[in-house]
Amino acid sequence: MGQCPSCGQWNIFSEEVVRKDKKEGIKIFGRNESMLTRPVAVQDIKEENFVRIPVPGKELTRVLGGGLVPGSVTLFAGEPGIGKSTLMLQLALRMKNLKVLYVSGEESVEQIKMRARRIGITNEQCFLYNETNLQSIFHHISELQPGIIIIDSIQTLYSSELESAPSTISQIRECTAALVRVAKTTHIPVFIIGHITKDGSIAGPKVLEHMVDTVLQFEGDRNYFYRLLRVLKNRFGSTQEIGLYEMAEHGLKEVDNPSGILLSQWEEIPPGVCVGVTMEGQHSLLVETQALVNDTHYGNPQRVTKGYDNRKLALLLAVLEKKCGITLADKDVFVNLTGGFMMEDTSLDLAVCTSILGSYHSISVHRHICFSGEVGLTGEIRPVSRLEQRIAEAEKMGFKEMYISSYHNIDVKSKSRIELKKVQSVEKLYHAFFG
Numbered sequence: 001m002g003q004c005p006s007c008g009q010w011n012i013f014s015e016e017v018v019r020k021d022k023k024e025g026i027k028i029f030g031r032n033e034s035m036l037t038r039p040v041a042v043q044d045i046k047e048e049n050f051v052r053i054p055v056p057g058k059e060l061t062r063v064l065g066g067g068l069v070p071g072s073v074t075l076f077a078g079e080p081g082i083g084k085s086t087l088m089l090q091l092a093l094r095m096k097n098l099k100v101l102y103v104s105g106e107e108s109v110e111q112i113k114m115r116a117r118r119i120g121i122t123n124e125q126c127f128l129y130n131e132t133n134l135q136s137i138f139h140h141i142s143e144l145q146p147g148i149i150i151i152d153s154i155q156t157l158y159s160s161e162l163e164s165a166p167s168t169i170s171q172i173r174e175c176t177a178a179l180v181r182v183a184k185t186t187h188i189p190v191f192i193i194g195h196i197t198k199d200g201s202i203a204g205p206k207v208l209e210h211m212v213d214t215v216l217q218f219e220g221d222r223n224y225f226y227r228l229l230r231v232l233k234n235r236f237g238s239t240q241e242i243g244l245y246e247m248a249e250h251g252l253k254e255v256d257n258p259s260g261i262l263l264s265q266w267e268e269i270p271p272g273v274c275v276g277v278t279m280e281g282q283h284s285l286l287v288e289t290q291a292l293v294n295d296t297h298y299g300n301p302q303r304v305t306k307g308y309d310n311r312k313l314a315l316l317l318a319v320l321e322k323k324c325g326i327t328l329a330d331k332d333v334f335v336n337l338t339g340g341f342m343m344e345d346t347s348l349d350l351a352v353c354t355s356i357l358g359s360y361h362s363i364s365v366h367r368h369i370c371f372s373g374e375v376g377l378t379g380e381i382r383p384v385s386r387l388e389q390r391i392a393e394a395e396k397m398g399f400k401e402m403y404i405s406s407y408h409n410i411d412v413k414s415k416s417r418i419e420l421k422k423v424q425s426v427e428k429l430y431h432a433f434f435g
């Protein structure tokens with residue numbers, strides 16, 4: 001086929017070789033030699049294999065749910081250049097009392113050595129190996145008997161049992177399945193690095209998510225220093241955890257006190273800028289939201305976002321037009337959240353709306369004010385989770401007033417030094433600031 005019937009693009013089809021499995025199909029109620037395991041009563045299962053292996057760094061430990069589970073396979077995904085190899089090499093170098101095999105198909109061992117020198121840690125138990133052939137890697141795994149295996153990256157591996165080229169879906173799937181088998185039979189934990197593109201669309205890591213136990217994603221903008229380690233899936237822990245890192249001169253540093261890292265130090269806040277209080281995992285973060293509303297001069301009005309969902313912006317603009325009586329059909333609207341992470345917490349809605357209205361009217365909001373609330377379709381401002389933690393964080397950063405939903409069951413005259421302002425709807429907010 002020349003054109004893809006799904007996305008409409010031309011000449012994007014490529015051949016995939018599918019190996020025919022020689023094994024017999026499943027026999028029901030008949031004997032099957034591959035049936036080596038049998039049902040076991042739950043109280044008879046021994047848990048000794050699930051003593052977690054400690055990993056260096058408290059961010060990674062927390063994100064992994066308290067350490068590495070033996071035999072677990074962790075996919076570590078992220079855009080190229082974000083710092084995946086750096087974080088994994090740091091882990092390999094800091095791992096004590098365990099042999100680590102770091103397999104790289106991307107860089108030569110000399111290049112990795114240079115990186116290790118930059119990070120500034122030495123470890124005699126860390127073995128580097130430049131190879132892309134899966135069978136050779138397995139040979140060395142059985143020879144070296146490492147305690148942890150790191151594969152950098154799945155896109156460079158190939159199995160000689162398949163004819164298709166590396167980084168085709170069948171190779172990626174096959175190599176991962178083989179690595180999962182190795183992990184499960186030898187109980188060695190395996191980290192697999194996988195690249196994803198900006199839109200996260202590449203088939204590679206996405207098709208692997210169901211095959212592995214844990215999926216970690218490294219996010220951030222290469223132009224900023226901060227990196228967010230998210231858990232997309234964890235069979236052995238919570239997906240609510242995040243880790244925050246800073247890319248420094250000598251590798252990635254953990255960020256201990258993240259609440260204020262995304263705020264700029266304004267002397268006087270310009271119109272279109274305000275601060276929202278969000279939750280990322282268990283952390284409360286203060287995020288600067290910026291909006292620019294300008295007349296459209298050419299063609300269709302633009303709606304461009306960075307770090308914020310585009311469709312959510314369209315929804316908020318519709319609510320603002322309807323409830324505040326402003327016209328945005330002939331305006332370009334740009335929204336930007338600082339830090340370069342994608343923020344999905346709906347509690348930023350109120351800050352985004354205030355920034356848009358501020359830019360529209362060229363009126364700025366005082367820098368001691370912050371916001372935390374979700375905006376619904378009727379313009380109502382809805383409560384957010386863990387309000388006490390957000391208040392504490394905002395207070396710590398020196399904010400004096402915080403706008404929240406009037407549906408919160410909290411005493412406004414509570415002990416906190418921050419003044420809580422309850423608002424019911426975007427109309428009320430609009431009249432309070434810009435009316």
Ligand code: TYD
Binds near residue numbers: 085115118250252
């Ligand atoms: P890298 O780990 O190679 O990214 P990935 O494996 O995800 O493609 O990180 C590359 C970037 O990190 C590169 O632009 C240089 C930067 N970097 C530092 O700033 N400090 C350091 O100590 C190291 C090792 C890298």
Ligand code: MG
Binds near residue numbers: 085086
């Ligand atoms: Mg790399």
